[in-house]
Amino acid sequence: MSEDLDLSVAITANNLRKVYPGNPPVVALKSASLKIADNEFFTLLGPSGCGKTTLLRLIAGFEDITDGELILYGNNISNLPPEIRPVNTVFQHYSLFPHMSILENVAFGLRRLGTAKLQAEQIAQEMLELVHLGDYGSRMPNQLSGGQQQRVALARALAPQPKVLLLDEPLSALDLKLRQAMRSELKRLQRETGITFVFVTHDQEEALSMSDRIAVMSSGEIQQIGTPDEIYERPANRFVADFIGDANFYDAVVNTTSENNINYEIHGGQILQSPIIEGITVGDKVTLILRPEKIAFVDNKVKNTLLGKVSEIAYLGNTTDYVISLSDDLTMKVRAENHFDGEPIANIGESVNLAIDPKAMRVLSA
Ligand SMILES: Nc1ncnc2c1ncn2[C@@H]1O[C@H](COP(=O)(O)OP(=O)(O)O)[C@@H](O)[C@H]1O
Ligand SMILES: [Mg+2]
Structure with a gap:
């Protein structure tokens, strides 16, 4: 089924299945199919344990696919190693290198990809400006607040200009006010960079307020895919109606x-x-x-x-x-x-x- 050459589609998942071996084995993803458009802010929403991180890790290439296929911009990436996928990830716990300056942290990924030092630092500076931390390049991570560190982690993930940015509950370690402020920040970053965002959260408000479309998941299955108002106004089943809002x-x-x-x-x-x-x-x-x-x-x-x-x-x-x-x-x-x-x-x-x-x-x- 790799004849999917529609370039306005960023990611196609066909019957993706993931079973973690063990006794008993864990079926984390049953048979997930979806299409994520280029330039889309797409959110995976569901309760803890429903398979959101697993789906992200399959896209990133950190886990092997048990069954099914993944197509990225027309290329079957099902068996591609993670480091050559045009994809980057931001995790819940921003792990900045404590002994490097903020600028060096953001430039690190570019340097590893072979970008010359001066150019890497120039791009890193632009990325810091994009997340409104242009004056912070020379500081060390422990001199920044949690919210600022998470913005540095975003700048670092955006610096190599991935086609797709995967964000696994990146706001959940922040307090409520900051989390709300970061929503519009993330939305702006997505708009300004034009990068496809696949965002994971268990927080329905976060999902409704930021996403172009949402996939609601439960127990390893996608229950419904739609725009925020479709999901809220026309829930496909009782689970979706119950999980999103009150009913x-x-x-x-x-x-x-x-x-x-x-x-x-x-x-x-x-x-x-x-x-x-x-x-x-x-x-x-x-x-x-x-x-x-x-x-x-x-x-x-x-x-x-x-x-x-x-x-x-x-x-x-x-x-x-x-x-x-x-x-x-x-x-x-x-x-x-x-x-x-x-x-x-x-x-x-x-x-x-x-x-x-x-x-x-x-x-x-x-
Ligand atoms: N490495 C692993 N080995 C075994 N089971 C796992 C592993 N990672 C996740 N799981 C299980 O797979 C299911 C889905 O987990 P996960 O994708 O992390 O869910 P979510 O991100 O939605 O909370 C859970 O039951 C979890 O315990
Ligand atoms: Mg998770």
Whole structure:
């Protein structure tokens, strides 16, 4: 299948499989297929142990492929040693050489590739300017903060101008404020260099805020590939809906259909609605997915509302989460923005009416 000569594709993985030998062997990647576009900020997102690092290490060439193939810009690299792949890696723990200056650290990789000293230092200086550390070249690593050291590690990885930069949770050792600041920094670096970034994280916010596209993974399998809003608004399955953002899930049966809507009965007898969906008919069993911020509190004159009682309130600063009891064992989480005084919309024990736009409903065949 190596006839993949589309140069706008940076990386093609066909049925990639990785089994680590042992007793028992560990199937870290089952059969992953994906295409990453040239110039793309592509993110592998999933919980710890789902195979993200394994997939990166296969692309880098640090691990042998058990089965399947990898194509980089039209060339099958499945059996190419790591040092001749046009790929570089930034790890979670930036490992700068402590006895070298910052400039020497960034120039190191270039020197090893045979670039003359003066030229290597000139490129290294440009790379330091790119990460806004142009004045720090003569310092030693221990004279820099953690965030600055990670930016040096980025400059070092970018210096040989790889076609693809692999980033394995590069922000996870930084504190929250710095991590957030580095998001836009990384995005800018990717844009300015035009290098394809393959970024690994378990942090959904990080993934949503930086990526052109995301592959959501679990247990060695890719669950869905899409843009951040596709992943969030149209999750392919329950895992994706649950892992990214908050969601209410309801098992339901299609009750009736009308010209515009499908009516679903959930456990407890309440009716929820979605727009018409091809292929769904009365009697079908489905799972309904509803994001808490897409539900509105309304007054009791509005038609087609759900009636419930507030059973829990969690104040989150900019928003408040309400758990509404619809019946004895049926609840719905509703998220509302806080305005002005931060007073809750309703208090515990109060009766409320909830309105749900049918368009907000996601429906999965059960
Ligand atoms: N060198 C190895 N030998 C054996 N098992 C490994 C090795 N590296 C990773 N694994 C296992 O493979 C699975 C995927 O690991 P990894 O790719 O590191 O996941 P992630 O980066 O998503 O946390 C895990 O079950 C992990 O324990
Ligand atoms: Mg990992």
